Amino acid sequence: MFNQQRFSNVSAQDLFGYILLAGIVVLALDLVRRLVMGTLAPGTLWALTWNGFVDSLYIGLAAIGLSMTYSILQFANFSHGDLVTAGAFGGWTVAYIIGGIGAAGFGSRLLLDADGGAQAGALGMDIVSSPLALLVGLVAAALITIGIALAIDRLVYKRMRRAGGIPLLIASIGVALALRYLIALVYTVDSRGIVASAPFVGPLEVHELAVVGSLLSAVGVEWNIGPVNLHEATLVISALALIIGVHLLLQYTKLGKSMRAMSDNRDLALVTGIETERVITATWVIGAGLAGVAGYLIVLDQSQISINFGWFLLLLIFAAVILGGIGSIYGALAGALIIGLTINVSLIWIPSDLNEVAAFMLMIMVLIFKPDGLLGGVETA
Amino acid sequence: MSDESTREEGGAQPEEQSENPTPDETAIRWQSDVKFIAKLVAVTYVGFAILGLVTGVSTNEIAGFLATVTFYAAVFALLALALNLHWGYTGLFNIGVVGFMAIGVYTFAILTASPEASPAGLGLPMVVGVIGGTLAAALAGAVIALPALRVRADYFAIITLGFSEIVRLSITSGSLRQVEVNDRVYGTGGGSGIRYDPVDGVVTWLLELPGFEQGGEALYQVAALVNVTSSVVDRFLYAVILMIFIVLFYLLLTRIARSPFGRVLKAIREDEIAARSLGKRTQVTKIKVFMVGTALMGLGGILWLGSRSLVSPDGLMPVITFYIFVALIIGGSGSNTGSVVGAFVFAAFLWEGPRFIRTIARTNLDYRPTGTIYDAFVELAALDPMPLIGYLIGSLDELRWILLGTVLVVLMIKRPKGLLGERKEIAAATDLSHRPRGETDE
Numbered sequence: 001m002f003n004q005q006r007f008s009n010v011s012a013q014d015l016f017g018y019i020l021l022a023g024i025v026v027l028a029l030d031l032v033r034r035l036v037m038g039t040l041a042p043g044t045l046w047a048l049t050w051n052g053f054v055d056s057l058y059i060g061l062a063a064i065g066l067s068m069t070y071s072i073l074q075f076a077n078f079s080h081g082d083l084v085t086a087g088a089f090g091g092w093t094v095a096y097i098i099g100g101i102g103a104a105g106f107g108s109r110l111l112l113d114a115d116g117g118a119q120a121g122a123l124g125m126d127i128v129s130s131p132l133a134l135l136v137g138l139v140a141a142a143l144i145t146i147g148i149a150l151a152i153d154r155l156v157y158k159r160m161r162r163a164g165g166i167p168l169l170i171a172s173i174g175v176a177l178a179l180r181y182l183i184a185l186v187y188t189v190d191s192r193g194i195v196a197s198a199p200f201v202g203p204l205e206v207h208e209l210a211v212v213g214s215l216l217s218a219v220g221v222e223w224n225i226g227p228v229n230l231h232e233a234t235l236v237i238s239a240l241a242l243i244i245g246v247h248l249l250l251q252y253t254k255l256g257k258s259m260r261a262m263s264d265n266r267d268l269a270l271v272t273g274i275e276t277e278r279v280i281t282a283t284w285v286i287g288a289g290l291a292g293v294a295g296y297l298i299v300l301d302q303s304q305i306s307i308n309f310g311w312f313l314l315l316l317i318f319a320a321v322i323l324g325g326i327g328s329i330y331g332a333l334a335g336a337l338i339i340g341l342t343i344n345v346s347l348i349w350i351p352s353d354l355n356e357v358a359a360f361m362l363m364i365m366v367l368i369f370k371p372d373g374l375l376g377g378v379e380t381a
Numbered sequence: 382m383s384d385e386s387t388r389e390e391g392g393a394q395p396e397e398q399s400e401n402p403t404p405d406e407t408a409i410r411w412q413s414d415v416k417f418i419a420k421l422v423a424v425t426y427v428g429f430a431i432l433g434l435v436t437g438v439s440t441n442e443i444a445g446f447l448a449t450v451t452f453y454a455a456v457f458a459l460l461a462l463a464l465n466l467h468w469g470y471t472g473l474f475n476i477g478v479v480g481f482m483a484i485g486v487y488t489f490a491i492l493t494a495s496p497e498a499s500p501a502g503l504g505l506p507m508v509v510g511v512i513g514g515t516l517a518a519a520l521a522g523a524v525i526a527l528p529a530l531r532v533r534a535d536y537f538a539i540i541t542l543g544f545s546e547i548v549r550l551s552i553t554s555g556s557l558r559q560v561e562v563n564d565r566v567y568g569t570g571g572g573s574g575i576r577y578d579p580v581d582g583v584v585t586w587l588l589e590l591p592g593f594e595q596g597g598e599a600l601y602q603v604a605a606l607v608n609v610t611s612s613v614v615d616r617f618l619y620a621v622i623l624m625i626f627i628v629l630f631y632l633l634l635t636r637i638a639r640s641p642f643g644r645v646l647k648a649i650r651e652d653e654i655a656a657r658s659l660g661k662r663t664q665v666t667k668i669k670v671f672m673v674g675t676a677l678m679g680l681g682g683i684l685w686l687g688s689r690s691l692v693s694p695d696g697l698m699p700v701i702t703f704y705i706f707v708a709l710i711i712g713g714s715g716s717n718t719g720s721v722v723g724a725f726v727f728a729a730f731l732w733e734g735p736r737f738i739r740t741i742a743r744t745n746l747d748y749r750p751t752g753t754i755y756d757a758f759v760e761l762a763a764l765d766p767m768p769l770i771g772y773l774i775g776s777l778d779e780l781r782w783i784l785l786g787t788v789l790v791v792l793m794i795k796r797p798k799g800l801l802g803e804r805k806e807i808a809a810a811t812d813l814s815h816r817p818r819g820e821t822d823e
Contacts, residue, residue: 075535076535076538076539106755107753107755107756107759110755111753111754111755114753115752115753156790156794159794160793160794163793163797165534165535166474166534166535166538167793167797168793169474169535169538170706170710170789170793171789171790171793171794173703173706173786173789174785174786174787174788174789174790174793175786175790176786177700177703177782177783177785177786177789178782178783178785178786178787178790179786180782180786181779181780181782181783181786182783184776184779184782185754185776185779185780185783186754188753189779315539315542315543315546318539318543319543322536322539351554351555351556353550353553353554353555353556354550354551354554354556356546356550357547357550357551357554360543360544360546360547360550361547363539363543364529364540364543364544367529367532367536367539367540368528368529368531368532368540369528371532371533371536
């Protein structure tokens with residue numbers, strides 16, 4: 001139903017592109033000015049950029065799944081944020097059950113300290129004290145979320161395959177509410193910290209850091225990296241590994257090819273004999289698995305868990321998917337990077353409680369003026 | 382239950398149901414609709430009252446419950462009607478309803494709050510605040526509509542949701558919390574919100590008018606006979622005022638729907654390109670109808686949230702939009718009567734019904750509140766179901782949400798058109814899709 005409206009000879013899209021470019025140039029110039037004038041320490045800028053990168057990783061993990069369901073099942077899945085929440089609760093429950101044996105009662109561990117009987121510090125819930133439990137929890141987060149997503153697909157979405165985007169969207173809102181409050185019914189609505197404070201190593205010289213470090217030192221950057229937060233490092237490593245894994249899966253397996261074919265042209269894919277239901281199942285497995293892991297890793301990094309955090313994250317995930325162009329998982333990752341950097345680097349100019357407003361504004365602008373995404377409609381290439 | 386009798390007087394005309402009403406039939410249908418709603422309301426109220434009396438709930442609690450149901454049914458009906466204009470008639474999938482409500486009620490609060498309060502308001506009369514809030518919401522609608530109406534339906538949904546979150550986050554933000562102008566501190570008050578005189582104060586004002594004075598006293602005395610307090614009576618009276626607004630909204634919408642403008646709306650919903658190729662200026666029409674809808678949402682927001690003496694961002698969560706969607710979907714989008722019926726069913730059974738069950742349980746069951754669901758299941762294994770029942774009653778809010786989500790899903794699977802969805806007004810003069818049945822005679 002989209003139509004291109006033209007303002008004289010320049011299309012609105014081009015105009016938006018120029019304005020956005022001009023805005024970025026102005027901000028970049030101001031950044032340089034601040035650095036030169038000394039009002040902005042390089043360390044601060046580095047910290048904000050790094051935080052933006054970390055945020056972009058978990059947003060990106062979740063965005064891959066949302067983008068895939070959007071292009072293959074053809075609806076905006078509003079329950080994706082709650083799959084993130086479900087993964088976090090599921091995975092951490094398993095981590096607590098395994099990691100806290102003997103340290104706290106089973107009931108308290110099963111409900112993630114809902115009654116205050118299983119404090120994270122007392123159980124040693126950090127990556128150094130109980131690495132195995134946390135690793136099993138990570139895998140469990142993926143498996144549990146996959147299970148939930150497949151069950152929901154069987155119960156709800158499978159019955160409305162032909163129902164069009166909007167009825168599916170509404171149904172997904174219903175799923176989101178039901179799932180979120182089922183979690184709340186079991187775990188209570190209280191927000192709580194469930195991870196022990198993160199262990200650190202360091203400080204490190206830049207060249208000691210594997211990939212990023214050697215790149216930086218290669219271009220002559222020589223300042224020291226402050227103590228490395230091991231939970232953040234776990235997040236970065238797991239997320240990067242998964243992203244590379246998904247890339248390989250989509251590029252080099254038959255399944256990946258059928259998925260890309262289906263999101264490119266559904267009817268053509270059907271004609272060539274691709275089994276739709278199998279592809280849909282694979283979509284849910286990959287998408288939900290990544291969403292669950294994202295939720296688990298967010299909690300590992302931020303320690304706080306609440307039933308709402310996935311829902312509040314959803315709009316940022318949507319923003320990433322839209323920026324990258326719906327259907328393209330590389331676009332989604334690029335979009336996640338932009339969103340992650342936007343919500344962190346924008347703090348230089350705006351107060352911290354308005355950073356998401358900036359990200360949403362960017363999303364709305366892109367939807368209006370460049371609905372194919374900033375990368376211009378590359379479909380799962 | 383003072384309002385039942387007033388609602389009954391609507392229509393005792395012989396009813397006639399047909400698939401496609403001519404304008405004459407519509408008048409008859411309108412009366413039968415009022416009769417249907419009155420019947421539904423009466424049956425529900427009597428049902429709840431009997432249930433309450435049998436289970437030993439006090440009359441004041443029952444009356445208070447029914448007043449709350451009436452209030453919520455009324456505000457949901459107002460907002461569902463406004464949303465019906467967007468979605469049901471024009472096919473605009475707006476899931477940022479709460480953002481427009483927020484703009485309405487915050488404008489109202491800033492205009493009417495006392496200049497001495499903190500944050501200060503302008504201290505203007507309530508009527509100015511209501512009109513100002515409504516206009517501000519219409520203006521916000523224009524700001525969103527001008528660029529956003531060109532995009533696809535699902536993109537439009539995300540834009541409106543993003544807009545409502547931008548409004549909420551901006552209101553919460555510290556930078557708009559306090560704005561100093563001429564030694565007075567204005568602003569949104571951040572997380573703690575703005576205090577003002579609530580709109581339901583109009584009931585007290587009305588009862589102090591010369592003509593109404595005795596009437597009010599008499600009402601209070603009658604209520605006191607059955608142990609119902611005057612505050613409950615006031616809440617009923619406010620709900621009656623809301624019903625006047627419902628009738629006004631309803632008349633406005635049916636007026637719009639039957640005008641040439643309304644036919645363009647329905648044409649846009651069904652095939653925008655076809656409508657444009659017939660020379661209709663669909664963009665202008667969409668912007669206009671979007672503004673009318675958001676103005677009504679702003680007004681609905683004022684009448685609902687403005688009836689508390691404090692507005693804060695906590696009351697403006699995005700889920701409120703989905704209450705209204707559920708109400709509209711239950712009734713069937715596209716039908717104004719459906720919107721009202723859906724809002725009532727939603728308010729009575731999904732929204733307030735579970736609370737009534739809790740009230741009954743509290744008066745009758747001797748359940749112990751337990752710590753966690755795990756403890757409750759451990760007790761259940763020892764063949765004591767009371768702790769689990771206690772836990773579930775304690776978590777009634779969560780259960781209500783689960784119910785809400787489930788109803789939404791089941792409706793979308795089983796009855797995507799809602800209870801009265803087949804009443805959707807089609808764009809064409811005759812229903813072309815049902816030709817082969819031979820039922821249609823025009």
